[in-house]
Amino acid sequence: MDRFERQLRAADPAFARLIERVPLLDSPPLSPNWLRCEMLERHQLLQHADLRSASTVLEVGSGPHAISTVPLAFELAPPGRLIAVERARWSQFSKILSATGIQDRVRAIACDARRLPLRDDSVGLGVCLHGIRSLGSEDGIVEVVREMLRVAPRVLIAESLPLGENDAQRAHLAMYALREEVFLATGGRRDDLHYFSLERLVHLVERAGGRVRSSTMMKVDLPHALAYFPRELVESIPDRSSRDDILARWNVAYSDLRRVGEDHPPVGLVAADRG
Numbered sequence: 659m660d661r662f663e664r665q666l667r668a669a670d671p672a673f674a675r676l677i678e679r680v681p682l683l684d685s686p687p688l689s690p691n692w693l694r695c696e697m698l699e700r701h702q703l704l705q706h707a708d709l710r711s712a713s714t715v716l717e718v719g720s721g722p723h724a725i726s727t728v729p730l731a732f733e734l735a736p737p738g739r740l741i742a743v744e745r746a747r748w749s750q751f752s753k754i755l756s757a758t759g760i761q762d763r764v765r766a767i768a769c770d771a772r773r774l775p776l777r778d779d780s781v782g783l784g785v786c787l788h789g790i791r792s793l794g795s796e797d798g799i800v801e802v803v804r805e806m807l808r809v810a811p812r813v814l815i816a817e818s819l820p821l822g823e824n825d826a827q828r829a830h831l832a833m834y835a836l837r838e839e840v841f842l843a844t845g846g847r848r849d850d851l852h853y854f855s856l857e858r859l860v861h862l863v864e865r866a867g868g869r870v871r872s873s874t875m876m877k878v879d880l881p882h883a884l885a886y887f888p889r890e891l892v893e894s895i896p897d898r899s900s901r902d903d904i905l906a907r908w909n910v911a912y913s914d915l916r917r918v919g920e921d922h923p924p925v926g927l928v929a930a931d932r933g
């Protein structure tokens with residue numbers, strides 16, 4: 659039995675049954691159960707959050723696979739409602755959520771989280787799991803967290819930390835560290851920012867007007883799948899010298915991923931109240 663199966667068996671049996679309804683995905687070289695494994699990690703993070711006391715929860719940055727939406731909606735027993743906000747990437751969201759059977763707990767809104775179409779204090783808790791990295795810049799993060807604190811009296815932020823405690827975590831960090839540069843060089847927006855230290859995450863939440871109640875680090879003992887991106891993306895970089903330079907680093911990072919695997923680095927969790 660692998661680590662994922664072992665930890666799924668140790669999880670809430672109702673959550674384990676839910677996870678078994680999540681489709682397996684055919685996206686080599688990732689393992690077919692990568693999505694289930696990521697959802698289990700989000701579920702573990704949420705054991706550090708006090709979700710049950712909020713009847714309406716806001717999720718910022720749901721992403722195309724509903725990775726944190728499913729564990730969040732699971733935690734909210736009916737009549738709890740999850741408002742899932744995502745700017746643009748919805749491709750498999752409905753299909754995956756419907757497969758779990760808990761779609762009725764979720765209201766999805768396509769919008770920019772810097773301007774939420776929600777009234778002040780209309781939700782109990784705002785959550786952003788592994789989404790801080792996608793908010794473009796430190797100023798972008800501050801804007802979004804400030805907006806979350808307008809609509810909710812408290813927030814929970816969780817994001818990977820740049821800490822490699824074993825070879826597989828270091829392999830994840832080396833591949834992940836190429837993403838920001840590659841997305842920029844291929845003409846995309848500044849996505850997948852380098853991970854922030856826990857102190858920096860606290861600082862950003864405070865800049866947004868949060869009074870930090872707790873900041874902790876959670877160790878995760880699970881494979882990760884989300885640093886990897888295909889070589890073809892690097893090959894499409896128009897500028898030759900930066901392409902060759904990044905390609906050389908991609909080759910090293912990829913061979914390390916294949917050799918030692920890719921593990922979740924520790925995750926920073928910041929819980930804050932409106933200041």
Ligand SMILES: C[S@@+](CC[C@H](N)C(=O)[O-])C[C@H]1O[C@@H](n2cnc3c(N)ncnc32)[C@H](O)[C@@H]1O
Nearest residue numbers: 719721725726744745747770771787788789792
């Ligand atoms: C890393 S992804 C998905 C994170 C997901 N919660 C998870 O657990 O893996 C973060 C998402 O945030 C979205 N995003 C970035 N900036 C946003 C904004 N200003 N408003 C809403 N969504 C945004 C991106 O489109 C992306 O799909």
